[in-house]
Each structure stands twice: as structure tokens, then as C-alpha cells.
Amino acid sequence: MxxxxxxxxxxxxxxxxxxxxxxxxxxxxxxxxxxxxxxxxxxxxxxxxxxxxxxxxxxxxxxxxxxxxxxxxxxxxxxxxxxxxxxxxxxxxxxxxxxxxxxxxxxxxxxxxxxxxxxxPRSGARPQRRAxxxxxxxxxxxxxxxxxxxxxxxxxxxxxTRHERPRSTPPVRKLAKDLGIDLALVEASGASGIITRADVEEYAARTAERQAPVSAAPTRSAAQLPADDLPGGDRETRMPIRGVRKATAQAMVASAFTAPHVTSFLTVDVTATTELLARLRSDKRLADHRIGIMAVAAKAVCLALRARPELNSRWDEAAAEIVQFHYVNLGVAAATERGLVVPNIKDADRMGLAALADAIGELAQTARSGKTGLDALRGGTFSITNFGVFGVDAGTPILNPGEAGILGLGAVRRQPWEHEGEIALRDVMTLSLSFDHRLADGEQGSRFLVDVADVLREPGRAML
The missing domain is CATH 2.40.50.100 (RNA polymerase II/Efflux pump adaptor protein, barrel-sandwich hybrid domain)
Structure with missing residues (x-):
């Protein structure tokens, strides 16, 4: 048959x-x-x-x-x-x-x-089936x-009910395929027997060392290489547009040409926040939580949205209505090998700082492994993105479709700053807020940005 x-x-x-x-x-x-x-x-x-x-x-x-x-x-x-x-x-x-x-x-x-x-699997008792x-x-x-x-x-x-446990995850198998590595030759380093990305990369490095000629020249950056020495003999590379990158591109184009974007910037002294984070990291009671400035910014956003609900709303064109949300499903932009995804934390406004930090870390890890579920990608009401981790000070983030605002976090830099009437070295970062001008005007967007900055400048304000 x-x-x-x-x-x-x-x-x-x-x-x-x-x-x-x-x-x-x-x-x-x-x-x-x-x-x-x-x-x-x-x-x-x-x-x-x-x-x-x-x-x-x-x-x-x-x-x-x-x-x-x-x-x-x-x-x-x-x-x-x-x-x-x-x-x-x-x-x-x-x-x-x-x-x-x-x-x-x-x-x-x-x-x-x-x-x-x-x-x-088949059994003697037939399970109930949906009609x-x-x-x-x-x-x-x-x-x-x-x-x-x-x-x-x-x-x-x-x-x-599963026949066997896979020896690696799909992203790891894809990495091995891209590197031309047979996973049967790679040994798992962990007790679970699952081959990880680190195992594949270590095997690739060992193989490269064995195959490299003894007289190999030192590695140079692309900027140091003549044009003829760049990898590959072709003058261009063509890659198909598909998967997450295709979906992201379509969503960003739709957002950029549907919602009138406005972006505001504010540079803020976050020394008090970085000092607070240092104390939290040394607290043994919080050893299981990795609380960083992203979590503090997320908490500040949730607090600010209570006072500025215009930034936590949606423009419903079909119904000719503005929908204001009384909850915050906070999207967290995550860069992955397959492209940008923005899973969201449900009811983030009800979480404390430690819980927010845990949720952000879990979302990021799940996204990088390619396991983000569809439910996590739906229903976001506001988003944050941290391009400061790449050393960037500011940007103009594009709204996640259907949301009224997105906050970008720049790099935290130690630099001279006016403090209590004197010049001192302080931790400073720039916030970038993009918002839908149909839902919020310049005053509302600016006040929201200042509210977030006030919490980062003085974390004690969150107690108010």
C-alpha cells in the first residue's frame, strides 16, 4: 500500500x-x-x-x-x-x-x-475523536x-508516545548543515546527550585547525583585505527572501506606510539605576534572577502606560474606533539567526521587577532557539527594543503592526555629565520613542518619554 x-x-x-x-x-x-x-x-x-x-x-x-x-x-x-x-x-x-x-x-x-x-499510537481502547x-x-x-x-x-x-529524543535542536542541526558538519561525528558535552550549538562550533574550530596549513597567514578583517581577496570569487551574493525575514519585511512595510511614525529622543542620567542593579546582583536572595536595565525599563514603561493610555491603544480602521487596553502585553524585540521576532509578555504590568527579568530572559532564549509559539507573537500592545547591546546610542524603531508605541534603549555610556551643579562622570543613555501620531500627539508622546526617564533617573519614583 x-x-x-x-x-x-x-x-x-x-x-x-x-x-x-x-x-x-x-x-x-x-x-x-x-x-x-x-x-x-x-x-x-x-x-x-x-x-x-x-x-x-x-x-x-x-x-x-x-x-x-x-x-x-x-x-x-x-x-x-x-x-x-x-x-x-x-x-x-x-x-x-x-x-x-x-x-x-x-x-x-x-x-x-x-x-x-x-x-x-494505536491501543485497544480507541480515544474519543473530534467530529x-x-x-x-x-x-x-x-x-x-x-x-x-x-x-x-x-x-x-x-x-x-514519541519514538526517540532528538540528539539536537532544529537550529543546531541547521547550523551543522550550513557548516557542512555531520552531527554523527559531534559529541555532546552535556549529561543530557543533546548536541548544542557550542558543541558544533567547537567541533568546527577543531576541524579547521587540523585542516589549516602550518604556514597560514594571520587572519585579517574584511577592511584589511584587498577586494580580490574577499571570500568567494563572486562580486555579489543573492539570497532568497523567505521565512521570518520575509514576514518581518512585510510587517514593517505595512507599519511604516500605514501608521504615521513620530520619533522623540531623550538622553537621561541612569547612574542611580545602574547602582541599584549592582546592589541587586550582589543580593544572594536574587541570585536566581538576572535583573538588568532592560527589566527596569520594562517596569518603567508599564508604569508610564498607566498615566498615558494613548500609547497603549490600537487604531481599528474597520470599526472606526480607538481601542485602549487596560493591560500591557509587552513586546520584546529579539534578533535571531532567522530574523527579528517580537514575542510579548502577557500582563507585564502585573509583574514585579524580578518576574519581568525572568520573562524577558525566557522570551529571548526561546526566540534564539526558534521555538517561539504563535500565541507569544500575538496580542502585543507596546514594545521595547534594546539596540544598546550592539553599541548603538539611538535609533528610530518602527512600530510593531497594531501597536501605538515602541521604546528603543541605547547603550549605557560613562561620560561627563552635569550633576548637582558640577561636572561628574555619570552613566548616561538615550531613549528613542516611536509612536503612532494618529493615537498620540507630540505632548502625550513627550510626557510618556519623560515618565519613563524619571524612573530610570530615580528608580525610587516607582514606589510612588
Whole structure:
């Protein structure tokens, strides 16, 4: 029996995905729930498990190819044991001629409960299924995989339903592929046995050292190299626009040409905040929390939005209404290898400083690993971005679509500054606020920026 696996709707409402890499090839024998491929959507890299046990017959899409939802990805040769279990009754709404030709009285094959995280194992007691009206039975010689409901992707199955634990995460496997490294040759350094990015990079460095000639010249920067010595012989490189970068570009263009942006700047003495952070870091009771200036700025934003709700609102063009939010879902811009993502912290205004710091760290780590869920990317009301970590003093951030404001944090620099009537070395940073001029005018935007600056200048104001 030939069974086809079509690209399912991964629960994100996205029409297509790109094949990152195949982990199987024609002729390979696969087991139920064995990971067979990695695909990249505009949101994340997703592992696809096999819904069948059998032999790979052929692969219909190449690595790097963008495939529409519903297109056939791969086909399997399966026997009765590898085929899905038959249902106890024909679902309501199924066609009357659903019995496969040549198998009189046989019930139609039931596609496995897949999508994104594998098929559920068969057992004597059949689990309760959601009704899917109008589902036609598969053809006589082909079993077609259906798209699963949204919650099939967002919920992990019990540990014993997975065939095996992957030896690395999708971003690490992609890194190894880009570097031309066979993961089977890389040893995991941790007790978990999972190969990490550091393991791959260390292996790559060792390999490069062994392959480098003894008389190799010292490494020079691109600025020091003549044009003819730059890597590669081509004068230009072309890269396809896809995945997160494509989605981000579309969102930024839509934002820039829909909302009239205004950007205001304010340079502030944050010495009191940096001194507070130093004391918090030395407090053993807070040893489990990494509290930095980003967390203090996030708290200051939440406090300022209470007094300036215009910056915590949305312009609803269709309804001809301005929607003001009485909660703060704070977006945190995160730069990843796949592009910029802005997951948000739900109800950030209800959190204390330590909880905000933990949430920011968790969002950043999840984003860098490519595991940010769709729910974390939805429903933001205001965002912050920290380009100071790159040594930049100020910028003009673009609004996250649907939000009224975004605050940019510049680098903290030790420099001469007027303090109590004298010149002293102080910690100084520049704040950059972009806001939607339809929702807030210059006065409201400026007052909001001053409110944030006041907390950073004197953290004790948060007590008020």
C-alpha cells in the first residue's frame, strides 16, 4: 500500500513552509513518529514526524523548496501493520462509496492523528475523536494525511508516545548543515546527550585547525583585505527572501506606510539605576534572577502606560474606533539567526521587577532557539527594543503592526555629565520613542518619554 504525506496546516494559519532538510531518503525504513524532516514557516522551525511505519518510496520536495499546505511531501510503502487503524464506524457525512475497491465490507483507513508532533499510537481502547464533517475516505491504494486541529501542534504528547529524543535542536542541526558538519561525528558535552550549538562550533574550530596549513597567514578583517581577496570569487551574493525575514519585511512595510511614525529622543542620567542593579546582583536572595536595565525599563514603561493610555491603544480602521487596553502585553524585540521576532509578555504590568527579568530572559532564549509559539507573537500592545547591546546610542524603531508605541534603549555610556551643579562622570543613555501620531500627539508622546526617564533617573519614583 502506498501512503502519501501532505504538508499539514501547522496550526499557524500560514499557507506555506520551506523544507529545511530531509532526515530520510528513498529506501530508508522509518518507524512511527520518527522525525523525517524539518520545515520552516514564517514563525519557527518545526519537526515533522512520520505518521506511518514503512519504507520511504520517494521524496516530492527538495531541501530549500517552498511548499504549499496540502502538497504531497513524501510517500511510503506500508503494510497492514504500518497502516493506520480503521475506525469503528464511518464518520457522519462520509460518502456512501467509501469502501475501497476489492475490499468489500472493509472500513476506510483512518488517517493518523498527526501534525507537527506525530501520530498517536494505536491501543485497544480507541480515544474519543473530534467530529470532522464531510471527510471523504482515502482512495483504494493511497492513504492521505489530513491537517490536524490547531491544538494538535501546540500540545506536546506524553513522553512515551514519541519514538526517540532528538540528539539536537532544529537550529543546531541547521547550523551543522550550513557548516557542512555531520552531527554523527559531534559529541555532546552535556549529561543530557543533546548536541548544542557550542558543541558544533567547537567541533568546527577543531576541524579547521587540523585542516589549516602550518604556514597560514594571520587572519585579517574584511577592511584589511584587498577586494580580490574577499571570500568567494563572486562580486555579489543573492539570497532568497523567505521565512521570518520575509514576514518581518512585510510587517514593517505595512507599519511604516500605514501608521504615521513620530520619533522623540531623550538622553537621561541612569547612574542611580545602574547602582541599584549592582546592589541587586550582589543580593544572594536574587541570585536566581538576572535583573538588568532592560527589566527596569520594562517596569518603567508599564508604569508610564498607566498615566498615558494613548500609547497603549490600537487604531481599528474597520470599526472606526480607538481601542485602549487596560493591560500591557509587552513586546520584546529579539534578533535571531532567522530574523527579528517580537514575542510579548502577557500582563507585564502585573509583574514585579524580578518576574519581568525572568520573562524577558525566557522570551529571548526561546526566540534564539526558534521555538517561539504563535500565541507569544500575538496580542502585543507596546514594545521595547534594546539596540544598546550592539553599541548603538539611538535609533528610530518602527512600530510593531497594531501597536501605538515602541521604546528603543541605547547603550549605557560613562561620560561627563552635569550633576548637582558640577561636572561628574555619570552613566548616561538615550531613549528613542516611536509612536503612532494618529493615537498620540507630540505632548502625550513627550510626557510618556519623560515618565519613563524619571524612573530610570530615580528608580525610587516607582514606589510612588
Amino acid at each position: 502506498i501512503a502519501e504525506f501532505r504538508l499539514p496546516d501547522l496550526g499557524e494559519g500560514l499557507p506555506e513552509a520551506e523544507i529545511v532538510q530531509w532526515l530520510v531518503a528513498p529506501g530508508d525504513t522509518v518507524k512511527l513518529n520518527q522525525t523525517i524532516a524539518e520545515v520552516e514557516t514564517a514563525k519557527a522551525v518545526v519537526e515533522l514526524p512520520s505518521p506511518y511505519a514503512g519504507t520511504v518510496r520517494d521524496v516530492r520536495a527538495e531541501a530549500g523548496e517552498t511548499v504549499a499546505v496540502g502538497a504531497v511531501l513524501i510517500s511510503f510503502e506500508v503494510d497492514a501493520a504500518g497502516a493506520p487503524a480503521a475506525p469503528s464506524a464511518v464518520p457522519a457525512g462520509a460518502e456512501s462509496n467509501s469502501t475501497p475497491a476489492g475490499e468489500a465490507g472493509a472500513e476506510p483507513a483512518d488517517p493518523p492523528n498527526l501534525v507537527g508532533y506525530g501520530a498517536a 470532522r464533517a464531510g471527510r471523504a475516505a482515502p482512495a483504494a491504494d493511497t492513504a492521505v494525511l489530513e491537517a490536524a486541529p490547531h491544538d494538535a501542534v501546540t500540545s506536546q504528547p506524553p513522553p512515551d
